[in-house]
Amino acid sequence: MNMHIKGLVLNTFRESARNKMFYLLVFFGIIFALSSKLISFLTLGDTMKVLKDTGLAAINFFCVLIAIFTGINLVYKEIEKKTIYNILSKPLTRDHFIVGKFFGLALTMLVALLAMASIFFLLVLLVGGGFDLKILLYFFMLYLELLIIVAISLLFSSFSTPILSFIFTVSLYLIGHIMWTFNEFKSLLSSRLWVNFTQALYYILPNLDKFNIKNEVVLGLPLHAGTILFSILYALVYILALLAVTIMIFRKREFQ
Amino acid sequence: MKTLEITNLKKSFRSNFLIRKYHILKGIDLSVEHGEIYGFLGPNGAGKTTTIKCILGLLFPDTGEIQINGQPADSIAARSQIGFLPENPYFYDYLTASEMLYFSASLFALPQAVARERIDLLVKLVGLEGREHLKLRKFSKGMIQRLGMAQALIQDPVCLILDEPFSGLDPIGRKEFRDLILALKGQGKTVFFSSHILQDMEMMVDKVGIIINGRISRQGRLSEMVAGSTQCYEIVCAQLSEKQLAQITPHFASRDNQFIITLDNEADINLVVESIIHNNGRVIAVNPVKKTLEDIFLHEMKEVQ
Numbered sequence: 404m405n406m407h408i409k410g411l412v413l414n415t416f417r418e419s420a421r422n423k424m425f426y427l428l429v430f431f432g433i434i435f436a437l438s439s440k441l442i443s444f445l446t447l448g449d450t451m452k453v454l455k456d457t458g459l460a461a462i463n464f465f466c467v468l469i470a471i472f473t474g475i476n477l478v479y480k481e482i483e484k485k486t487i488y489n490i491l492s493k494p495l496t497r498d499h500f501i502v503g504k505f506f507g508l509a510l511t512m513l514v515a516l517l518a519m520a521s522i523f524f525l526l527v528l529l530v531g532g533g534f535d536l537k538i539l540l541y542f543f544m545l546y547l548e549l550l551i552i553v554a555i556s557l558l559f560s561s562f563s564t565p566i567l568s569f570i571f572t573v574s575l576y577l578i579g580h581i582m583w584t585f586n587e588f589k590s591l592l593s594s595r596l597w598v599n600f601t602q603a604l605y606y607i608l609p610n611l612d613k614f615n616i617k618n619e620v621v622l623g624l625p626l627h628a629g630t631i632l633f634s635i636l637y638a639l640v641y642i643l644a645l646l647a648v649t650i651m652i653f654r655k656r657e658f659q
Numbered sequence: 660m661k662t663l664e665i666t667n668l669k670k671s672f673r674s675n676f677l678i679r680k681y682h683i684l685k686g687i688d689l690s691v692e693h694g695e696i697y698g699f700l701g702p703n704g705a706g707k708t709t710t711i712k713c714i715l716g717l718l719f720p721d722t723g724e725i726q727i728n729g730q731p732a733d734s735i736a737a738r739s740q741i742g743f744l745p746e747n748p749y750f751y752d753y754l755t756a757s758e759m760l761y762f763s764a765s766l767f768a769l770p771q772a773v774a775r776e777r778i779d780l781l782v783k784l785v786g787l788e789g790r791e792h793l794k795l796r797k798f799s800k801g802m803i804q805r806l807g808m809a810q811a812l813i814q815d816p817v818c819l820i821l822d823e824p825f826s827g828l829d830p831i832g833r834k835e836f837r838d839l840i841l842a843l844k845g846q847g848k849t850v851f852f853s854s855h856i857l858q859d860m861e862m863m864v865d866k867v868g869i870i871i872n873g874r875i876s877r878q879g880r881l882s883e884m885v886a887g888s889t890q891c892y893e894i895v896c897a898q899l900s901e902k903q904l905a906q907i908t909p910h911f912a913s914r915d916n917q918f919i920i921t922l923d924n925e926a927d928i929n930l931v932v933e934s935i936i937h938n939n940g941r942v943i944a945v946n947p948v949k950k951t952l953e954d955i956f957l958h959e960m961k962e963v964q
Contacts (some may be wrong), residue, residue, distance in 0.1 A: 410765025414751070421753040485749040489810070492715040492745075493766040494738035658717040659672070 408503045415507020416514075419473045425515070428472070432465030432519045437526060451532050455621045458526065459538070462519045463545055463617075467576065469515050470508075470549045474556025475568035477504055478653075488659060500651050501557070505646060508553045516546055537620045540631070547638040548614035552576060554645035555609065561653045579611030591624040613637055661726075662818050662849035663691040663714070668723035670709055683709045683874040687723070691818075691851050691866065694843050698864035699853040699880075700956060706873045707853040708746060711822050715743055722956035727818060739767060742816035746823040746853075748807035750858060753930065756787055756806050759795060760813060767814040774813075781809040786924070799828035812843075821852035825859050837863055871963045877955070884955055889947045890918040891926055894920040899940035907934045917943065931939060 419425050439457035478501075481487040490500060520542045524534070555575055559568035585605040592598050613634040619626050668687040671680050691697040701707050713717040714725050716733045729738035750759050757778065764774035782791055783868045785805040790798075798806065804827045811819060816888055824840070825833050833856075840850055854860050860867070861881070868878040877884075897902075897917045904911055904918055908931060911920045921930060932942050 406768035410762055413761050413765075417758075418751065430673060430957075452782060459962055485745065485747075488712075488715075488717060488745045489743070489748065489750065490766065491717060492738065492741065492743040493763070494735045494768075496735070535690060629723075657719060658712065 405499065407499050408506065411500065411503025412507040412510060413514065415477065415504050416510045419508070419511040420514070422457050422473070424472060425469060425511070428465050428469045429515050429518055432462055433522045435461030435465065436519060436523050440484065451530065452621055454527065454530060455538070458523050458616055459541060459620065462523060464544060464550055466512065466516055466553060470489050470512055470552040471556055471569065473511060474508055474553045475560050475565045475572060476650055477508065478557065478560040479565050479568070482658065483504055496567060497653050501561070501650050505554060505557055508557065512546065512549045512553060516542060516549065538624070541616055541620045544614040544616050544634065547635065548611050551609055551611065551638060551641055554642045558649040561649050562656070573608060576611065579609040580615070582608065582610040582612055609641060610637070660693045661690045662693045662728055663851055664726045665689050665710070666724045668710065668713060668725065669721045670718060671715055671721055683873050684713070687870070687875055688870050688879060691849055693867045694844065694847050696840065696863050698860040698867045699851065699870065700860060700867055701870035702855070702960065705870045707870060708822060710870070711820060711853065714820060715741070733740045738795065739814065740817040742811035742819045744807045744811040744821045744824055747801055747826060750795050750803065752794065755792050755794055756782070759806060760810055761811045763810040769814060772911060777813055777815070781812055784839065784949055801829060801832050801879040804828055804832070808839070816840045816848070818849045818851065820906070821850065823854055824852055825854055825856050851944060857953045857956060867952065869959050874964055876959045881952065885950050889949050890954070891948045892925060892930055893924045893946045893948055894922065894928065895943040896920065896935050897941050897943060899912060899935065899938055903938045903940070907931060
């Protein structure tokens with residue numbers, strides 16, 4: 404990796420890792436994942452299934468929160484606190500800056516997810532479950548989704564305030580999980596123009612449901628390699644597109 | 660050889676919903692020779708920081724050209740030759756001084772061993788020895804300024820650009836910074852700095868550029884600006900009564916049992932000194948009062964207004 408970018412990546416990671424909010428969210432993620440054991444006692448049915456269902460949901464929720472909160476503040480804080488003056492006066496391009504920030508966040512999310520996933524795997528083993536490769540795949544798919552969320556929050560953070568970035572990112576996250584409704588909605592439309600518009604939105608907005616394989620993991624449903632590979636490709640293309648737009652915006656940005 | 664050259668630099672900002680255009684820089688031309696200390700002087704809002712931000716690529720000029728050692732200032736090659744200290748520098752407060760310097764070194768892609776060597780040297784040079792492992796949130800304004808200077812020097816730059824380097828420093832710190840800048844000049848570095856503190860500037864600079872309302876109103880060597888610029892002469896004397904002195908000249912003031920006589924013409928000095936001696940007075944000193952940078956600056960301000 405380019406040495407300039409490496410410095411930025413490590414510093415971004417260090418910034419997140421020294422933020423109390425980060426630890427708090429990782430801590431709560433772990434607590435909630437552990438509490439799924441308690442919930443599994445209180446509910447009827449397959450204990451392991453309930454444990455996996457609630458545990459994975461808790462990890463998902465807290466990882467998404469970490470991705471949004473760290474992502475929306477990152478570039479904004481650099482501009483607000485004027486630390487960006489010092490960085491951009493050095494021999495690196497603005498593209499380096501955005502790419503460095505993204506990979507720094509990606510590293511942060513990897514560490515957070517690994518911490519929570521390790522505790523979860525330990526819990527499953529303690530309860531008597533075995534090592535389930537599908538759970539590992541679930542975490543991998545969750546990581547891809549988190550990378551898209553990080554890229555979205557980074558995009559908004561490059562030109563907007565944290566509050567607006569939060570609203571935009573959360574809105575896109577929620578829309579991203581109800582993309583299937585677009586197709587149903589489209590069938591209700593009569594105007595060709597609106598149909599095309601809805602179709603365009605369907606392709607432009609992030610389809611985050613592609614990365615949700617919780618039902619397949621919890622209920623033991625089959626997973627298709629083709630679908631997984633397509634989701635990986637989708638994530639890569641979507642992240643590259645988001646980073647390209649962020650870089651284009653950031654290249655034109657002035658710092659008064 | 661020119662280290663920094665700015666030609667016809669113009670910059671404007673839009674405000675009031677993009678309707679009104681404010682012209683901040685109206686055609687800046689300046690050049691700094693290799694090994695020179697250039698003082699960039701101007702009142703608040705004159706365009707000093709805007710010029711510096713254009714040099715560093717934080718703002719994009721409307722028109723004009725900026726070159727560092729013959730290369731466009733926005734190129735990576737030019738940036739790697741610049742050391743920059745921003746006005747009221749802000750650094751990551753969650754880092755220690757040492758981590759901050761290593762981070763700066765990484766942005767210049769300095770190998771670890773070189774970075775370590777430079778950091779050890781610079782920490783001593785700016786007086787932060789023993790505080791390398793302190794978090795920056797515990798640093799005073801003066802210490803942050805010192806760290807800012809250290810990070811500006813991390814890659815041993817050819818050209819230093821310092822925006823208000825003396826702000827936040829106590830008198831001892833200012834003296835140390837002055838000495839440091841002069842030592843850097845001794846090493847052949849080019850220094851371009853903006854400041855409000857005229858006395859500091861006067862003690863250091865080779866060349867001055869005065870910017871007022873987005874234009875360079877005067878530029879040149881400080882020695883040439885103040886040469887032959889004796890405004891008046893002062894004679895300090897004592898052991899005379901006010902009545903006796905009033906008979907010699909009406910232009911005097913008293914201070915600590917002494918009198919200070921102000922004369923416009925050199926030719927009157929002998930006559931006045933003789934009169935003082937004749938009245939049994941004592942002449943303590945005869946001083947020519949030269950134009951200072953402050954006088955030149957205030958004169959330029961008046962001219963523009």
